[in-house]
Amino acid sequence: MLEVRGLTKRYRNGRGVSDVSFDVRRGDIFGLLGPNGSGKTTVLKLITRLCAADRGTVRLFGQDEGDRFDMAMRKVGCIVESADVYDFLSGREHLKQVARFYPGLPEARIDEALEWVRLAPYAREKTRGYSLGMKMRLALATALLPDPELVILDEPANGLDVEGTVELRELIVRLSEQRGTTFVISSHRIDEMERICNRAALLYGGTVIREGAVGELTAGGMSLEQAYLAEIRAAKGGGAHASSIREHA
Amino acid sequence: MHQVFVNTHNEIVKLLGQTKTKISLALTALVPVLAAIALGRLEAGIGLSLGRGLPQLMLDLFAAVWLPLFLFMAAAETFSGEYAARTIKLVLLRPLTRAAAFASKVLALLAYAASLLAAVGVASVAAGLARDARTTIAGLPETLLAYIAAFVAMAAVVCTAAFVAQWLRSGVGALTLCVFLYVAAKLLPFVWPEAAVWSLFAYTDWHTLWIGGAASAGKLLQAFSFLLSGCALTYTAGWYLFERKSF
Numbered sequence: 001m002l003e004v005r006g007l008t009k010r011y012r013n014g015r016g017v018s019d020v021s022f023d024v025r026r027g028d029i030f031g032l033l034g035p036n037g038s039g040k041t042t043v044l045k046l047i048t049r050l051c052a053a054d055r056g057t058v059r060l061f062g063q064d065e066g067d068r069f070d071m072a073m074r075k076v077g078c079i080v081e082s083a084d085v086y087d088f089l090s091g092r093e094h095l096k097q098v099a100r101f102y103p104g105l106p107e108a109r110i111d112e113a114l115e116w117v118r119l120a121p122y123a124r125e126k127t128r129g130y131s132l133g134m135k136m137r138l139a140l141a142t143a144l145l146p147d148p149e150l151v152i153l154d155e156p157a158n159g160l161d162v163e164g165t166v167e168l169r170e171l172i173v174r175l176s177e178q179r180g181t182t183f184v185i186s187s188h189r190i191d192e193m194e195r196i197c198n199r200a201a202l203l204y205g206g207t208v209i210r211e212g213a214v215g216e217l218t219a220g221g222m223s224l225e226q227a228y229l230a231e232i233r234a235a236k237g238g239g240a241h242a243s244s245i246r247e248h249a
Numbered sequence: 250m251h252q253v254f255v256n257t258h259n260e261i262v263k264l265l266g267q268t269k270t271k272i273s274l275a276l277t278a279l280v281p282v283l284a285a286i287a288l289g290r291l292e293a294g295i296g297l298s299l300g301r302g303l304p305q306l307m308l309d310l311f312a313a314v315w316l317p318l319f320l321f322m323a324a325a326e327t328f329s330g331e332y333a334a335r336t337i338k339l340v341l342l343r344p345l346t347r348a349a350a351f352a353s354k355v356l357a358l359l360a361y362a363a364s365l366l367a368a369v370g371v372a373s374v375a376a377g378l379a380r381d382a383r384t385t386i387a388g389l390p391e392t393l394l395a396y397i398a399a400f401v402a403m404a405a406v407v408c409t410a411a412f413v414a415q416w417l418r419s420g421v422g423a424l425t426l427c428v429f430l431y432v433a434a435k436l437l438p439f440v441w442p443e444a445a446v447w448s449l450f451a452y453t454d455w456h457t458l459w460i461g462g463a464a465s466a467g468k469l470l471q472a473f474s475f476l477l478s479g480c481a482l483t484y485t486a487g488w489y490l491f492e493r494k495s496f
Binding site for chain 1: 495
């Protein structure tokens with residue numbers, strides 16, 4: 001569904017990502033995991049063409065992104081970098097703006113999306129009065145509104161309280177199981193993502209240090225967090241590789 | 250094409266949702282009415298005569314200062330303001346090419362320019378009818394022509410502002426730069442008269458050429474071609490920068 005090959009982007013400050021490659025298959029809940037500054041958002045921006053890559057290719061639904069990016073984006077819902085909203089529009093007006101891009105989307109779908117994210121009671125309020133968590137939930141509703149095949153979420157739990165985080169997790173799993181929706185989710189909360197992701201790429205310093213099924217990454221009784229730390233130590237040259245730790249275990 | 254139409258609709262909704270747009274439109278409709286009242290009193294008091302219809306007088310005033318300012322504000326908000334607030338992603342992450350996104354934003358600004366001109370026109374014709382119905386009715390065909398001509402000049406202002414707004418990522422910065430360039434373009438001909446020929450902003454009063462047969466058809470065509478070419482150049486330059494921008 002999504003193939004990323006050798007994606008490289010260097011910013012003027014020297015930061016960025018280098019030679020990032022991974023595959024996301026249909027139905028995956030794919031975690032793009034790493035600490036702040038590891039390049040997760042940059043990778044998502046390159047996939048969604050918010051910025052141009054220096055090198056590398058992205059294939060979406062089996063087609064090169066350059067071919068018909070706008071057509072491919074019909075089947076993609078996104079939150080990238082932050083849940084930004086127009087503060088002079090209401091939550092409902094936001095969703096109406098998005099809905100216009102998808103002819104044939106029933107009006108009831110807007111109400112359904114508002115219900116999913118528990119924003120129905122606040123739908124007619126201007127978003128300037130929304131809390132950070134409410135803005136994130138509205139952004140989630142806009143991403144899920146067109147019933148996309150692929151949903152890209154950048155740190156979706158930011159600003160959500162415990163209840164909201166649990167609900168988000170349940171919503172992702174439910175959509176994945178019931179509709180076969182594919183998710184690419186970036187997060188620095190590796191422990192949190194381990195609960196829902198079936199595959200993951202671990203990012204550190206702008207490169208993918210490991211990619212694979214979560215079951216493989218955590219083999220040998222390690223948590224994903226432990227596996228990640230072991231990979232970092234190995235990447236820094238200060239410790240054994242996670243796979244060797246697993247073999248030893 | 251459908252996506253351009255959809256996003257133009259969205260951009261117009263966003264423009265009209267902003268308080269400053271509502272205030273600009275209200276002011277644009279209110280000033281001709283207030284001007285009619287004030288001029289009526291001046292005429293009665295000191296016998297001052299305007300010499301031309303209120304709708305044309307108002308167009309002179311608005312086309313020189315207020316409309317460019319309101320359009321700069323809208324263009325700065327539509328482009329740089331959205332870059333600063335990061336809400337531009339809400340547009341770019343939809344099934345829409347960047348070319349379509351840019352075109353729809355400019356189209357929305359053009360619709361706004363037409364709305365402002367319509368507000369001035371309707372309010373000043375209504376006020377003119379109440380003040381001096383005969384002169385106002387007699388001048389209606391020329392007034393209509395002048396307002397249509399003014400739209401072409403405002404389209405050049407919109408395209409230039411859309412281009413300038415690509416240089417900065419702050420709405421206030423873009424507005425300041427637009428105003429600075431506009432004032433500079435207006436003042437430059439005082440020290441370098443030839444500059445007036447080459448500046449798009451020098452043509453904001455070209456509607457006067459359409460009134461009372463003030464200019465030959467050749468001159469009108471030349472000015473029209475210059476404005477149209479200016480629109481095409483600044484639009485293309487703005488689109489190029491928008492297409493290459495990282496967000």
